[in-house]
Each structure stands twice: as C-alpha cells, then as structure tokens.
Amino acid sequence: MKHDLDRRSFVIAGASAAAAALAGCAGSPTNVTPQPTNTTYDVIVVGAGAAGIGAARTIASYGRSVLLLEAQDRAGGRARCDNTTFSEVPFDLGAQFFGHVRSGNPLYAVAQSLGLQLVDFTTVPTVTYLGAVPAPQSAMASFVATAGGIITQMLVQGALIADPAGDYPVADITDSYAGDTYYENAVGVTVLTETGALPSASSTLDLFNFTQASPAPFLTPGDSFVVKTGMGNFIASLANGLPMLTNVTVSRISSAASGVTVETTNGTYHGNAIVVTTSTGVLGAGGIEFSPVLPTVTSDAIAGLPLGVIYKSALGFSRNVFPFTGMTIVTQLSSAPAITYFANFWGANIVEFLADADLAIQIEGMSRSGQIAYLLGRLEQNFPGASAAFDGRFTASNWASNRYTVGSYSHAKVGMSQARTTLRQSVGNKLFFAGEATAVGGDITLLQGAYNAGIAAAVGALRAIGVAVSVSDHRPEVVNIEW
Ligand SMILES: Cc1cc2nc3c(=O)[nH]c(=O)nc-3n(C[C@H](O)[C@H](O)[C@H](O)COP(=O)(O)OP(=O)(O)OC[C@H]3O[C@@H](n4cnc5c(N)ncnc54)[C@H](O)[C@@H]3O)c2cc1C
Structure with a gap:
C-alpha cells in the first residue's frame, strides 16, 4: 500500500x-x-x-x-486558453473552474502547490438583473424557489431510482415547474450548465450522481476556484x-x-x-x-x-460599462433561455458570456458579427448604452463544430x-x-x-x-x- x-x-x-x-x-x-x-x-x-x-x-x-x-x-x-485576443488576461474558452474541491481535486492540489493565483468563486460578487435594474427581492425569491425546488426533487427522485433501467428524463421533474416565471433561469443553473443538454434528453440518474456530490458548488465556500493565469x-x-x-x-x-x-x-x-x-x-x-x-x-x-454544448465567448470594451467595479457575475433574469456573464473579467474591461444547450448551439452557429450583435443585444437589456463602448475585441468557442471534440461534455x-x-x-x-x-x-x-x-x-x-x-x-x- x-x-x-x-x-x-x-x-x-x-x-x-x-x-x-x-x-x-x-x-x-x-x-x-x-x-x-x-x-x-x-x-x-x-x-x-x-x-x-x-x-x-x-x-x-x-x-x-x-x-x-x-x-x-x-x-x-x-481546457483551452485564448492568450492573444486580450492583452490583459488569458481567456478560457473551455474548462475554467476547479470543481468539487472539497471532496478532493488532484489538479487543484497541483495548482495550489505551484502557487498559482486561485480565487474561491464564492468570493466573486454576484448580481441579478431584471431588465435594466437589479432584480427586486420578490423576483430573486421566485427564481431561487424554482431552482431550489428542482434540485431538491432531483436529489429525492434520483435516490429512488434503484435500477438504472428505471431511469427517466429530467424533464419529468422540471416540467412541473414550467409555469414558474423564472423557469428558464432555474433550468439553466440546475440542468443545462451541468449537461449542456435539454431536460428531455438528460438522465435523472446521471444528473443525480453529479448533483449529490456537490449540490451547490458555486455557493459552497472552498468548493470551486478560478485561476487567473488560465485553466x-x-x-x-x-x-x-x-x-x-x-x-x-x-x-x-x-x-x-x-x-x-x-x-x-x-x-x-x-x-x-x-x-x-x-x-x-x-x-x-x-x-x-x-x-x-x-x-x-x-x-x-x-x-x-x-456531448451537450456549452458556449463561451468574451467581448472587449474601452471602459467599464457597469455601474460597479471588479469581477462580478451577472445573472440575467428573463423568460428567455438564460445567459450569464462575468462583468469586468479579472478586473479588465472584458465581459465573458456563457450559454448552454440549444442557445449555445444557436449562438455558435451565427457568424462572428451575428454573435457579437446578439451578445451586445443581451447586454443592452440590462446595461443600456454598454454596446457603444465595444472595442472590437471578440473571442468565442466552437466546441460543437470542432471535429476534435464534437460538443462540450457528455451526458x-x-x-x-x-x-x-x-x-x-x-x-x-x-x-x-x-x-x-x-x-x-x-x-x-x-x-x-x-x-x-x-x-x-x-x-x-x-x-x-x-x-x-x-x-x-x-x-x-x-x-x-x-x-
Ligand atoms: C465550455 C466548457 C466549459 C467547461 N467547464 C469546466 C469547468 O469549469 N471545470 C471542469 O472541471 N471541467 C469543465 N469542462 C469539462 C472539461 O473541459 C472536460 O471534462 C475535460 O477537459 C475533458 O478532458 P478529456 O481528456 O476527457 O478530453 P479532451 O480534453 O477532449 O481531450 C481529448 C483530446 O483528443 C484529441 N483528439 C480528438 N480526436 C483525435 C484524433 N482522431 N487523433 C488524435 N487526437 C484526437 C483532442 O484534440 C483532445 O485534445 C468544460 C468543458 C467545456 C467545453
């Protein structure tokens, strides 16, 4: 031994x-x-x-x-960095987080031993926007209740599937929340980000295995880290x-x-x-x-x-286009498929965008100018006038069309x-x-x-x-x- x-x-x-x-x-x-x-x-x-x-x-x-x-x-x-588009900081087009650190992550241990600059994700501030204003408490509460309900049901129902043959689509769980106002956002954070696929195509048992290991990785201190020099x-x-x-x-x-x-x-x-x-x-x-x-x-x-699909991209700006400073995670509450972004990425005038599943495939399929226009449009919904400061710098992933990956990660x-x-x-x-x-x-x-x-x-x-x-x-x- x-x-x-x-x-x-x-x-x-x-x-x-x-x-x-x-x-x-x-x-x-x-x-x-x-x-x-x-x-x-x-x-x-x-x-x-x-x-x-x-x-x-x-x-x-x-x-x-x-x-x-x-x-x-x-x-x-x-795991791939774009080291050239932005002089300020490398940008990860693929994997970005050291995950499930609390239950042991050998790669995190290596990064730590090297003294790389690692930041606990829970120390990165988050804001939630509803249109052009921060989401009111009532909207936040509604979103959190739907997301919490889905996770709870996933953990309860997944544990009941004793035999893999008795598995069923995650949609059987999420569909009962379809009438909720922020259903799209809640499905985004509980299912799409983990699988890159729609609930109808995702296995409850598979997602249960993942979720029970770390039900709230981005809310648990010490569980998820980002690295400034790029994963x-x-x-x-x-x-x-x-x-x-x-x-x-x-x-x-x-x-x-x-x-x-x-x-x-x-x-x-x-x-x-x-x-x-x-x-x-x-x-x-x-x-x-x-x-x-x-x-x-x-x-x-x-x-x-x-493989499901996750889309990542980043736009550069000539100034800070947000009413706050420092790297901040912005969740866009809306009834459309969710998009999340990192404002002021590592303190620079860069915005990182993330989209999952069908929305990821849709954006990846657009031309370069189409992607930029779409992303600026989503940003404008929350921060009107921001797009005027776009400085032309843009990078985006192509995991679905890349013949050496054919998607982002498996479900x-x-x-x-x-x-x-x-x-x-x-x-x-x-x-x-x-x-x-x-x-x-x-x-x-x-x-x-x-x-x-x-x-x-x-x-x-x-x-x-x-x-x-x-x-x-x-x-x-x-x-x-x-x-
Ligand atoms: C957008 C995105 C975000 C992610 N976020 C995270 C995250 O935050 N944290 C996390 O832990 N994980 C994340 N992941 C998942 C993580 O990136 C993958 O689980 C991991 O990188 C997979 O490693 P792998 O070695 O299994 O496969 P790969 O990294 O795909 O390695 C396989 C290699 O095989 C090569 N190859 C393919 N075909 C051939 C061939 N015919 N001949 C020779 N070589 C070939 C490919 O080029 C590739 O380099 C993310 C993935 C994506 C796409």
Missing part, C-alpha cells in the same frame, strides 16, 4: 514539476517529438487533454515507453516533457497479433496497448475507425454518452448512466477508453474526472502488458470485453 501512495505522489509531483516550467505561458510545450519508427511503444495514448495527460504521466512514471498523439496543435483539449494554460503545462506529437490525427486503430497498430496522418505506430481519450462525441461520429469493429456493448456505451441518455462504467472496461485486454465520459461518481464531465479516468486506464494498460501495478484506488473495472 505504501508503494501505491508513493507512486501516486510521484505522478502528482511530476505533474507539478512540469507545470512549474510552464505555468501561465503554455501553448508551445517543448515536448520530445518522436518520429515514426519500428519501435513498439508499451502504451500509445490518443489525445492530450486532461485524461491523456493523466494516462501518459502514469505510464511514464513506471518507466514504460509511451507516445501521446494529439490531433490539434496544442495539449489541453477542452487551459495550466492543463497544457502538465503535458510538458511528455513524448508527444501534436498535429497528428489518429484515423484507425487495429488489433494486431501482439498489441495494436495505429494509423495516423503522420504514419503508422505500434503499441502493446492503447489508451483512447477522445471524446464520446468524436468516437460516436466515427472519428476513429476500429478494426475489428468495437464490441456492441462498447459502441452502445459510446452512443449512450453524447448520459436516459437509462444509460451505467455506460460510463461500461466504457471503462478493457477491450481485448489492449484497448482502454478514458476521458471525462468515463469518469465515475460525482466527477463526471469534470477535469479531475477525466484526469483520474486517464490514470485508471493507464493502470489497466500497464497491467495488460504485465507491469505489476498495485494502485487500488484508481483501478478500472476488471471485466475484459472480447475484441
């Missing part, structure tokens, strides 16, 4: 050292770039997001050869020093007599085992071909975990919450899926869930190639599916 802890400490310490080298200035990590050779790697890892980084670090920590293949031009995956920069920095190839897209993975053959845009590689961390959006869209085709139980699990289809566990099972004792969709417990969809799932898959892969690994707390399911 001592060895377990030592090994895990080693992985975390290694991550700390790598991050220290690049904290706050990631984007072009100085990784080793192996060329295609006849080498057979112990383990090949596909995708350099949080899961792939967790997997590759674990394999390297056992002294085994590993190759990390990444399709995009950077590490980090769905995307931090996660990318954890890949520093790993043997990684960027701009290499994996197109086909074949089972070979011994191990796997991996065809890519940079040639063919061979591994004794493989960890695949691409999103279930990518896998579900056929982004990687498998030969032989994946077992039905595995492909059904992938299909059961589609289980109704009745499919167990698909996350199924996807962790080894396939042919050589293929191991990881990533946020395979996270377990309350960490589904989150960075630390992806990172831990990467470690779990690496442990499976190491065991499969005969390495004695005694880590028990990240152990993937022992079931092996024939391939």
Whole structure:
C-alpha cells in the first residue's frame, strides 16, 4: 500500500514539476517529438487533454515507453486558453473552474502547490438583473424557489431510482415547474450548465450522481476556484516533457497479433496497448475507425454518452460599462433561455458570456458579427448604452463544430448512466477508453474526472502488458470485453 501512495505522489509531483516550467505561458510545450519508427511503444495514448495527460504521466512514471498523439496543435483539449485576443488576461474558452474541491481535486492540489493565483468563486460578487435594474427581492425569491425546488426533487427522485433501467428524463421533474416565471433561469443553473443538454434528453440518474456530490458548488465556500493565469494554460503545462506529437490525427486503430497498430496522418505506430481519450462525441461520429469493429456493448456505451454544448465567448470594451467595479457575475433574469456573464473579467474591461444547450448551439452557429450583435443585444437589456463602448475585441468557442471534440461534455441518455462504467472496461485486454465520459461518481464531465479516468486506464494498460501495478484506488473495472 505504501508503494501505491508513493507512486501516486510521484505522478502528482511530476505533474507539478512540469507545470512549474510552464505555468501561465503554455501553448508551445517543448515536448520530445518522436518520429515514426519500428519501435513498439508499451502504451500509445490518443489525445492530450486532461485524461491523456493523466494516462501518459502514469505510464511514464513506471518507466514504460509511451507516445501521446494529439490531433490539434496544442495539449489541453477542452481546457483551452485564448492568450492573444486580450492583452490583459488569458481567456478560457473551455474548462475554467476547479470543481468539487472539497471532496478532493488532484489538479487543484497541483495548482495550489505551484502557487498559482486561485480565487474561491464564492468570493466573486454576484448580481441579478431584471431588465435594466437589479432584480427586486420578490423576483430573486421566485427564481431561487424554482431552482431550489428542482434540485431538491432531483436529489429525492434520483435516490429512488434503484435500477438504472428505471431511469427517466429530467424533464419529468422540471416540467412541473414550467409555469414558474423564472423557469428558464432555474433550468439553466440546475440542468443545462451541468449537461449542456435539454431536460428531455438528460438522465435523472446521471444528473443525480453529479448533483449529490456537490449540490451547490458555486455557493459552497472552498468548493470551486478560478485561476487567473488560465485553466487551459495550466492543463497544457502538465503535458510538458511528455513524448508527444501534436498535429497528428489518429484515423484507425487495429488489433494486431501482439498489441495494436495505429494509423495516423503522420504514419503508422505500434503499441502493446492503447489508451483512447477522445471524446464520446468524436468516437460516436466515427472519428476513429476500429478494426475489428468495437464490441456492441462498447459502441452502445459510446452512443449512450453524447456531448451537450456549452458556449463561451468574451467581448472587449474601452471602459467599464457597469455601474460597479471588479469581477462580478451577472445573472440575467428573463423568460428567455438564460445567459450569464462575468462583468469586468479579472478586473479588465472584458465581459465573458456563457450559454448552454440549444442557445449555445444557436449562438455558435451565427457568424462572428451575428454573435457579437446578439451578445451586445443581451447586454443592452440590462446595461443600456454598454454596446457603444465595444472595442472590437471578440473571442468565442466552437466546441460543437470542432471535429476534435464534437460538443462540450457528455451526458448520459436516459437509462444509460451505467455506460460510463461500461466504457471503462478493457477491450481485448489492449484497448482502454478514458476521458471525462468515463469518469465515475460525482466527477463526471469534470477535469479531475477525466484526469483520474486517464490514470485508471493507464493502470489497466500497464497491467495488460504485465507491469505489476498495485494502485487500488484508481483501478478500472476488471471485466475484459472480447475484441
Ligand atoms: C465550455 C466548457 C466549459 C467547461 N467547464 C469546466 C469547468 O469549469 N471545470 C471542469 O472541471 N471541467 C469543465 N469542462 C469539462 C472539461 O473541459 C472536460 O471534462 C475535460 O477537459 C475533458 O478532458 P478529456 O481528456 O476527457 O478530453 P479532451 O480534453 O477532449 O481531450 C481529448 C483530446 O483528443 C484529441 N483528439 C480528438 N480526436 C483525435 C484524433 N482522431 N487523433 C488524435 N487526437 C484526437 C483532442 O484534440 C483532445 O485534445 C468544460 C468543458 C467545456 C467545453
């Protein structure tokens, strides 16, 4: 058991050292770039997001050869900073929060050890606007009552679903609140932000698993933190020093007599085992071909975990357009689908916007000028005259249309919450899926869930190639599916 802890400490310490080298200035990590050779790697890892980084670090920590293949031009995956649009501060187009910190978040621990500037989200002031004025107490009370009612029902009803087969859509819970004035806002904060999908498409059991781990993450002191130097920069920095190839897209993975053959845009590689961390959006869209085709139980699990969509963007202004100073979270109460923004983002004249599900898809589908006009219009509803100070700076995410993500994060289809566990099972004792969709417990969809799932898959892969690994707390399911 001592060895377990030592090994895990080693992985975390290694991550700390790598991050220290690049904290706050990631984007072009100085990784080793192996060329295609006849080498057979112990383990090949596909995708350099949080899961792939967790997997590759674990394999390297056992002294085994590993190759990390990444399709995009950077590490980090769905944690990604725009470091150029705003000179004042990096802007996270993807993951932004260290979540569920109170129940243990290894990435937060690394960031803390590096002395990164971390801010408890509950210390960031929040205001709620109804039209051009702060929302009156009565409106706030109405909104809070609806949101509180949905969460309470979710926790009560979710606990009653003993068998995943008895699962039902979250809409069965939220629909009973549809007549409430601020129903759209309440559904936004209780369902859409967590799943990126509408209540009709979301599994009550899956959302219950997430919600019960932390029912009010943004209201609980010490549970959610933001980092000024950017989450995307931090996660990318954890890949520093790993043997990684960027701009290499994996197109086909074949089972070979011994191990796997991996065809890519940079040639063919061979591994004794493989960890695949691409999103279930990518896998579900056929982004990687498998030969032989994946077992039905595995492909059904992938299909059961589609990605919802979260849209993030930021606009720059020539002056403070708000009647307050300092970073402030603005909730816009309205009967339209909710939009939330960070006013005075990290004290700069920048506004961050967040939208979920269908609204996210709608805005992402607009042209650049259309997105700007839409966002300024929503801002004008609360702060008339603000748009006149827009200075032309704009950045936005494209998670739905990005072929390397095909969405933002996974949600289980109704009745499919167990698909996350199924996807962790080894396939042919050589293929191991990881990533946020395979996270377990309350960490589904989150960075630390992806990172831990990467470690779990690496442990499976190491065991499969005969390495004695005694880590028990990240152990993937022992079931092996024939391939
Ligand atoms: C808008 C948004 C906000 C979020 N907010 C938070 C938050 O605040 N806190 C939090 O904890 N989580 C948040 N998340 C979720 C978090 O970002 C993800 O859970 C996590 O980044 C997923 O990591 P991953 O390694 O599983 O997948 P990814 O990060 O998607 O990594 C997979 C990698 O595989 C690569 N790839 C894809 N196809 C191929 C191929 N064919 N060949 C080679 N490489 C390929 C991709 O380019 C990618 O780099 C957010 C996500 C989004 C999109």
